[in-house]
Amino acid sequence: MIAKPNALASYGRVANAETDRLQQIVMLYDGAIRFLRLAARSIETGDLQTKAEQTNRALDVIAYLQAILDFERGGDVARTLDHLYNQVAALVLRASATLDAETMRRAADLLVPVRDAWCQIRSGSNNSLPLNGEAFSAPRATAQP
Numbered sequence: 015m016i017a018k019p020n021a022l023a024s025y026g027r028v029a030n031a032e033t034d035r036l037q038q039i040v041m042l043y044d045g046a047i048r049f050l051r052l053a054a055r056s057i058e059t060g061d062l063q064t065k066a067e068q069t070n071r072a073l074d075v076i077a078y079l080q081a082i083l084d085f086e087r088g089g090d091v092a093r094t095l096d097h098l099y100n101q102v103a104a105l106v107l108r109a110s111a112t113l114d115a116e117t118m119r120r121a122a123d124l125l126v127p128v129r130d131a132w133c134q135i136r137s138g139s140n141n142s143l144p145l146n147g148e149a150f151s152a153p154r155a156t157a158q159p
Contacts, residue, residue, distance in 0.1 A: 034136070036132060036135060036136035037136060039079075039132050040129060040132050040133055040136065042075050042078065042079055043079075043125055043128065043129035043132065044129065045071070045072075045075050046072050046075040046076055046079070046122075046125055047122045047125050047126060047129065049068045049069070049071040049072035049075065050068070050069075050072045050106065050118055050119070050121050050122035050125075051118075051119065051122050052064070052068040053065050053068035053069045053072060053106075053109075053110070053118050054109075054115040054116075054118035054119045054122070055115070056068060057109075057113050057114070057115040057118060058115045062113075065110065065113075066110070069106060069110045069118075072106060072121075073103060073106055073107075076099050076102055076103050076106070077099075077103070079095070079099060080095075080096060080099040080100075083095055083096055095128070098124065098128065101124070102121050102124050102125060105117055105118075105120060105121040105124070106118065106121045109121060
């Protein structure tokens, strides 16, 4: 387990070197959604250790997304995302404490349309969306275990 933080930091450096900023954001959403769904499955199977690990990973990603919000440049979008992250984190904590797999999945489901919107922005397929990543400052290469 000692090598885990180094592996995460290494992944962060590779992701930063090989992807654009919007792709990094999408990757973070993908991770949070995946971790939340794995936590829900772990609740259903009674694997509380894995539930705790996946929940912590999801909360770390959500906290990171929240930490890189740029309120000055992102304006209302950044404030809305901040509110969403607070709501999702509260749901995750409630689901984890009560071992409620459905609530854990609902937390993941709240992130899906936002993830999809970032994909549309990245691909340029939705020019009506008001930003191209300015709600976020540049993601940092360091990763939390």
